[in-house]
Amino acid sequence: MTRMTPFSSPLLLGFDAMEKTLERVAKSGDGYPPYNIERLRGGENNSCERLRITLAVAGFSEADLEITTEDSQLVVRGRQVEEAERDFLHRGIAARQFQRVFLLADGMRVVGAELKNGLLAIDLDRxxxxxxxxxxNISVRD
Structure with missing residues (x-):
């Protein structure tokens, strides 16, 4: 039996890569770190859409974080280096790694990023x- 997807319509040509990207993003079900996405008002003459993604990255320094754009995806990675041998009586905060991927629509661009009070804010616009x-032109052949 053939699997029917929204992109299998004969009117949607060349969307195969988008379908694969959506499947890959849907499979990444880890909820860490938590994040917000908000629409910002204003902008350059109010002619562009502005968004802000805010991730809760308490415990991560600027050196521990990496933000890249890859194939119309915004990728945020966090890698904490395990500190030298320490003698914990209780350890509830683990050095953790994460990768959070956001799919960017055509024309979206990253304007900047700021780390403040454990929150990483990434500004985008379109x-x-x-x-x-x-x-x-239509060519005629007879």
Whole structure:
């Protein structure tokens, strides 16, 4: 039996990579670190959409965090290095690694990032795209 997906319509051409990306993002079910996504008001002449992703990364320093964009994905990685041998009486805070992936729509760009009080804020925007109309010439063959 063939699996039907929303992208299997004959009218959606060239969306195979997007479907695979959505499947990969859906499978990443780890809820760490928690995050918020908010829409920001204003911007450059109010002509662009602005978003902020805020991740709770308490215990991570700037050196422990890495933010990259890869194939229209925003990837945030955190790697804490285990400190030298310590004698814990109780250990409830573990040195933990994480990778959080956000799928970016076409035209979205990362404007900047700031780490403050254990919260990593990543600002994104999407400028209004230029309307591009292109006429396609029709060749006639007889």
């Amino acid at each position: 400028p209004e795209p230029e309307k591009l109309v292109r006429k396609i």
